[in-house]
Amino acid sequence: MPAGPPPVLVPDDTACLRRLERLGAKATPLPAIADGLCGAPKPLRLSELPDGLAVSPAATLTCPAAEAFARWSTEVRVQAERLLGRAPNAVRIATSYECRGQNHDPDAKLSEHAFANAVDVMGFAFEGRETVTIGAVKAGSPEAAFQAAVQARACAFFRTVLGPGSDAAHGNHLHLDERERNAGHRLCQ
Incomplete structure (x- = not known):
């Protein structure tokens, strides 16, 4: 009798969910996503980050990715207040969960x-100022300093x-992910 697919390890996100709650993020558990090779056993719908920063539209993420996003958003607030004189009220996103290859290439490794x-x-x-759009900031401006920071x-x-400066595919947004690599290697461009 042929062996079935290997069992899917479902993470215990209890501690992660508690940390998200303590940070002030708002996340709702979603049903497991299973779409061929794509999916997540315990995704969340992240609608708000700390300090009331709305996620627009809400993001579908794993708890570790949502936690990284929430922790980073506190730095976003600090940099916005320092460089732009006010904190943002929403972060605009394009994509969170999407079953596709890297850079939308159907023949590439899964993103x-x-x-x-x-x-x-x-x-x-x-509130009270224009949106800062990634990749569309004027060089030397406070918005460019904020984007770089x-x-x-x-x-x-x-x-x-x-993001901008890494390659053409990322010239108009910041791609942020939690891909595990050998020896804890990080890719920051």
């Missing part, structure tokens, strides 16, 4: 988006950070 382990940040909305700070929270 971390395919495992609810990545988020693409397009910009930040503010939040991109650099993301490297402390995520295992992969790609």
